[in-house]
Amino acid sequence: MILRFHFLPKRTFIRLTSLLFSPGKRSLSGAPVFGKPEKPRDGKAALSVLESIPREQIRNWAVIAHIDHGKSTLSDCLLKLTGVIDKNNAKNQFLDKLAVERRRGITVKAQTCSMIYHYQNKPYLLNLIDTPGHVDFREEVMHSLAACEGCILLVDASQGIQAQTLSNFYMAFAQNLVVLPVLNKVDLPTADVEKTLNQIEQTFELDVSNTLFISSKSGKNVEKILPEIVHHFPPPEGDESKPLRSLLIDCWYNNYQGVISLVRLMDGTLKKGQKLLSVNTGRKYEVQQVGIMYPDMTETAELRAGQVGYVVSNMKNIDEAIIGDTFTTVGQSVEPLPGFSVPKPMVFVGAFPTDSSDFERLNDCIEQLTLNDRAIHVEKETSSALGMGWRLGFLGTLHLSVFVERLQDEYDRKLVITSPTVPYLIRYQDGKEEIVSNPNVFPSRRMRNQEFFEPIVEATVIIPSEYLGDVIKLCESCRGLQSDCTFLSETRCMLKYHIPLAHLVEDFFGRLKGQTSGYATLDYEDAGYAPADIVKLSVHVNGQSVDALCTVVHRSLALNRGREWIHRLRDLLPKQLYEVAIQAVVESKVLARLNIAALRKNVTAKCYGGDWTRKQKLLNKQKEGKSRLRQSSNVSIDKSVFYQFMMKKTSN
Numbered sequence: 001m002i003l004r005f006h007f008l009p010k011r012t013f014i015r016l017t018s019l020l021f022s023p024g025k026r027s028l029s030g031a032p033v034f035g036k037p038e039k040p041r042d043g044k045a046a047l048s049v050l051e052s053i054p055r056e057q058i059r060n061w062a063v064i065a066h067i068d069h070g071k072s073t074l075s076d077c078l079l080k081l082t083g084v085i086d087k088n089n090a091k092n093q094f095l096d097k098l099a100v101e102r103r104r105g106i107t108v109k110a111q112t113c114s115m116i117y118h119y120q121n122k123p124y125l126l127n128l129i130d131t132p133g134h135v136d137f138r139e140e141v142m143h144s145l146a147a148c149e150g151c152i153l154l155v156d157a158s159q160g161i162q163a164q165t166l167s168n169f170y171m172a173f174a175q176n177l178v179v180l181p182v183l184n185k186v187d188l189p190t191a192d193v194e195k196t197l198n199q200i201e202q203t204f205e206l207d208v209s210n211t212l213f214i215s216s217k218s219g220k221n222v223e224k225i226l227p228e229i230v231h232h233f234p235p236p237e238g239d240e241s242k243p244l245r246s247l248l249i250d251c252w253y254n255n256y257q258g259v260i261s262l263v264r265l266m267d268g269t270l271k272k273g274q275k276l277l278s279v280n281t282g283r284k285y286e287v288q289q290v291g292i293m294y295p296d297m298t299e300t301a302e303l304r305a306g307q308v309g310y311v312v313s314n315m316k317n318i319d320e321a322i323i324g325d326t327f328t329t330v331g332q333s334v335e336p337l338p339g340f341s342v343p344k345p346m347v348f349v350g351a352f353p354t355d356s357s358d359f360e361r362l363n364d365c366i367e368q369l370t371l372n373d374r375a376i377h378v379e380k381e382t383s384s385a386l387g388m389g390w391r392l393g394f395l396g397t398l399h400l401s402v403f404v405e406r407l408q409d410e411y412d413r414k415l416v417i418t419s420p421t422v423p424y425l426i427r428y429q430d431g432k433e434e435i436v437s438n439p440n441v442f443p444s445r446r447m448r449n450q451e452f453f454e455p456i457v458e459a460t461v462i463i464p465s466e467y468l469g470d471v472i473k474l475c476e477s478c479r480g481l482q483s484d485c486t487f488l489s490e491t492r493c494m495l496k497y498h499i500p501l502a503h504l505v506e507d508f509f510g511r512l513k514g515q516t517s518g519y520a521t522l523d524y525e526d527a528g529y530a531p532a533d534i535v536k537l538s539v540h541v542n543g544q545s546v547d548a549l550c551t552v553v554h555r556s557l558a559l560n561r562g563r564e565w566i567h568r569l570r571d572l573l574p575k576q577l578y579e580v581a582i583q584a585v586v587e588s589k590v591l592a593r594l595n596i597a598a599l600r601k602n603v604t605a606k607c608y609g610g611d612w613t614r615k616q617k618l619l620n621k622q623k624e625g626k627s628r629l630r631q632s633s634n635v636s637i638d639k640s641v642f643y644q645f646m647m648k649k650t651s652n
């Protein structure tokens, strides 16, 4: 985490100097006196005041929290309070628009929604961004925060600070935002307000004297958040009279309107008919519609400096929309905004249709899905075992499973997905480096002039202290190196480990939850590459390598993994007319082998009595035939075998 010292937050509740060098508390500058909030004007009627709202009455803010601490429920509550959605609307998690988000109760995509809030006789435009909590979608949170001046740090009072509370707080801190802590779920009998407040105070050195205790579920105290937002979050900076400078923070694809961009205007104004210029690509576009999300796309006459809203232009190809790009008006030259780093896919799989004739249709479905999830990396791939397919790259395993579910939900299509792998780095003698994300192209043996590296992450685990020993054992069994162990309180502990990403991908979190009765929380961030003794593990059936069952593992795991895979395959492969050998092979050496016995046919059945040499002759003939068959045939493995093979989880 890089803390930028040069733009210290004057307005934030935290002072970096005190956070780093002194144990002292900060104080809130003057506790505000809140008046009674006014009754909202419901629905679109509230928008009649939009044009009269000056920049000083705009607030751009996000809700950040650990997974399931109640961000989306709070957002729902606020939208109802301000009349954006009907109070009687029974739909929960209104801003979670994807079926998979609603079914799993997780936010995958950050969503923006504007509200008009009347307070002390003034209308305020509050632009809320509901962010995802899961670590895979960290970049989404980062991009969302770039459009904000403040954020609500929501903490579940029954769970206290968890791994993503920490990482999200530091993200907001690095972006110089005002952070307003709010305790949620105070209705739960297990809520421990006092303890959670202490944790917030000690861990983040935030002033907690005015912290709100709310229940997003029952609505208790939620209305008190709105005046706090008005008072504590600063209005956006910007100048309407300057040339347009807008930051592209998100985009999505609509089959009728093409690419729709979500922008934050830093300076200037944006309206229909304006000619736009992308500072990054130099391409020009014409604005066809602008508006705000209220809660869906709602057209407005213009967008002004400080506002967050959507733009429909004649951009048809989503690849032209680079998140973090700066847009200005044609003819103007402006300094580009800092932009964002491009999220790197960290988990790769091969994906193949269960029925080969479905390839074209599935290709269209994947293209459609990736239009609105550009973090997915797609490349065509051909496997001799599974035919034509794709190599897909994802931000993490949750991202992968969300993609698979969306494919099933939205297009009713299934895929055979190969075992996930991470991108390895090979350095050659001449200093050239290559990232390899497909195990089939990984060298079968290391040449003298090659060095292999594996991706490492810094994992932060928060656990009740009684599980400390078990979790240390687990991390060490995953080749983890401890970098920190801090007691957050008498009963809770934070561990930091450098762990190979390959272990995290293989259900580390599931095992961690299992070891800690579900109490552990995990966050991680990229920590670069480290040299590693990694090898390509292949599975051979009847002497032929099966490319769909090839993987790259650390040498210390190769034997166990190889044994497990050949056992799993033996249980699934049907018997052949001849004996079939299944082998796990590393660097041309067979590590483990199993045989599948041949189908037996009693060729001597018709010989009643008679000379034994006749029977022997028949048996020898059968043996010769089987041997010839084994040498000349490839065992053809049905796709359903691969499907079942991949559905079983690898243990270690």
Ligand SMILES: Nc1nc2c(ncn2[C@@H]2O[C@H](COP(=O)(O)OP(=O)(O)OP(=O)(O)O)[C@@H](O)[C@H]2O)c(=O)[nH]1
Pocket (backbone or CB within 6 Å): 065, 066, 067, 068, 069, 070, 071, 072, 073, 074, 093, 105, 106, 107, 108, 131, 132, 133, 134, 184, 185, 186, 187, 188, 214, 215, 216, 217, 218
């Ligand atoms: N008892 C109680 N439950 C709550 C409260 N707020 C949220 N919940 C429940 O907590 C669960 C998670 O709530 P969400 O709003 O989906 O949490 P989230 O932080 O948006 O989750 P992610 O987007 O996956 O990170 C849901 O079952 C909510 O009903 C609360 O104040 N009290």
